[in-house]
Amino acid sequence: MSQFKLNFTDLKRQYKNIEKEIEKAVKEVLESSAFINGPQVSKLEEEVAKYCDSKFGIGVASGTDALLLPLMAIDIQPGDEVITTPFTFIATAEVIALLKAKPVFVDIDETTYNIDVKKIEEKITDRTKAIIPVHLFGQMSDMDEIMDLAKKHDLTVIEDACQAIGAEYKNKKACSIGDFSALSFFPSKNLGGYGDGGMVITNNEEYAKKIKMLRQHGSSIKYEHSELGINGRLDTLQAAILIVKLKHLNTWIDNRIRLAERYTKHLKDHVTTPVIRDDNKAVYNQYTIRTEKRDDLIKHLSENGIPTAIHYQKPLHLQECFKYLGLKENDLPISEKVSNDVFSLPMFPEMKEEEQDMVINTILDFFK
Numbered sequence: 001m002s003q004f005k006l007n008f009t010d011l012k013r014q015y016k017n018i019e020k021e022i023e024k025a026v027k028e029v030l031e032s033s034a035f036i037n038g039p040q041v042s043k044l045e046e047e048v049a050k051y052c053d054s055k056f057g058i059g060v061a062s063g064t065d066a067l068l069l070p071l072m073a074i075d076i077q078p079g080d081e082v083i084t085t086p087f088t089f090i091a092t093a094e095v096i097a098l099l100k101a102k103p104v105f106v107d108i109d110e111t112t113y114n115i116d117v118k119k120i121e122e123k124i125t126d127r128t129k130a131i132i133p134v135h136l137f138g139q140m141s142d143m144d145e146i147m148d149l150a151k152k153h154d155l156t157v158i159e160d161a162c163q164a165i166g167a168e169y170k171n172k173k174a175c176s177i178g179d180f181s182a183l184s185f186f187p188s189k190n191l192g193g194y195g196d197g198g199m200v201i202t203n204n205e206e207y208a209k210k211i212k213m214l215r216q217h218g219s220s221i222k223y224e225h226s227e228l229g230i231n232g233r234l235d236t237l238q239a240a241i242l243i244v245k246l247k248h249l250n251t252w253i254d255n256r257i258r259l260a261e262r263y264t265k266h267l268k269d270h271v272t273t274p275v276i277r278d279d280n281k282a283v284y285n286q287y288t289i290r291t292e293k294r295d296d297l298i299k300h301l302s303e304n305g306i307p308t309a310i311h312y313q314k315p316l317h318l319q320e321c322f323k324y325l326g327l328k329e330n331d332l333p334i335s336e337k338v339s340n341d342v343f344s345l346p347m348f349p350e351m352k353e354e355e356q357d358m359v360i361n362t363i364l365d366f367f368k
């Protein structure tokens with residue numbers, strides 16, 4: 001029907017722009033054969049920690065492991081409770097439940113889609129051990145309120161910054177506020193590798209040591225295992241690739257912000273565009289809008305060669321795997337309402353404005 005062809009994100013275009021640098025970095029690893037714990041891993045850890053205005057980075061195998069390992073480090077036990085949002089990717093709550101702790105879902109704020117800090121305290125019990133706020137789509141949660149509550153009730157805060165590297169809240173970088181933070185280097189994240197990867201960020205040296213040990217089978221001396229851990233390492237090839245890509249991250253973020261502002265300017269009279277708090281710098285891992293006509297608009301875009309995605313179709317408390325928690329429809333109404341009418345538009349740093357104009361015009365055409 002339409003000749004126009006656009007990808008939702010275009011990783012190949014980005015690769016082509018940095019092909020030479022990447023190939024050099026990959027070749028160095030191949031020549032050295034230090035595939036596990038090679039020098040690029042600690043180099044990346046230092047650089048990413050510094051980028052996040054934080055002291056320690058511990059490279060891990062995925063963003064999911066970057067959430068799991070801090071929970072293991074604080075010795076979460078079966079029956080402990082961890083507060084988080086139901087409007088996120090499954091990994092955020094999955095790691096809690098895998099340790100047999102209980103995910104306690106708090107509904108979201110309807111403007112930012114992040115956890116509603118006004119509703120957290122009523123869910124705190126004597127079994128509550130931690131809060132995992134998610135900086136959804138690249139906008140940070142209300143960290144001051146969360147840190148105050150954590151202090152008052154002696155809770156650990158783990159920032160799920162998997163979508164938010166480079167984001168800021170009151171001039172503080174994502175990952176620099178909580179006790180721990182989790183980053184994902186999944187290919188489509190703002191800093192994505194060519195495979196899985198992640199990093200735990202912390203300012204606490206003891207915690208950093210512990211995570212390092214846990215990611216390597218609970219071992220700091222070879223074949224001595226003081227605790228049970230996992231094989232959760234970041235591999236050297238991914239680290240080498242990410243060192244190259246980190247140098248470009250700020251430019252890519254600037255591009256995302258420019259494109260997001262363009263989308264908002266042209267679409268705000270027809271759909272609900274992202275609301276970014278005044279004291280926040282959002283990095284737009286997704287550009288997500290809301291409209292009651294979602295399904296028809298998605299169809300119209302698709303017929304015109306424009307792909308979209310829904311983040312997220314079903315809030316976590318209604319997922320089959322969390323049925324045992326006993327939550328029902330209408331228990332967390334804002335998350336449910338938002339998941340019924342959100343969807344995300346194509347957005348990547350290399351997107352051309354002419355391409356974006358096609359998306360914008362196709363949407364305006366739909367509302368005519």
Ligand SMILES: *Cc1c(COP(=O)(O)O)cnc(C)c1O
Pocket residue numbers: 062063064065088089091092134160162163184185186196197198
């Ligand atoms: C991507 C993502 C994760 C998990 O990261 P993986 O690297 O895929 O394991 C966790 N939380 C959020 C909010 C994410 O977007």
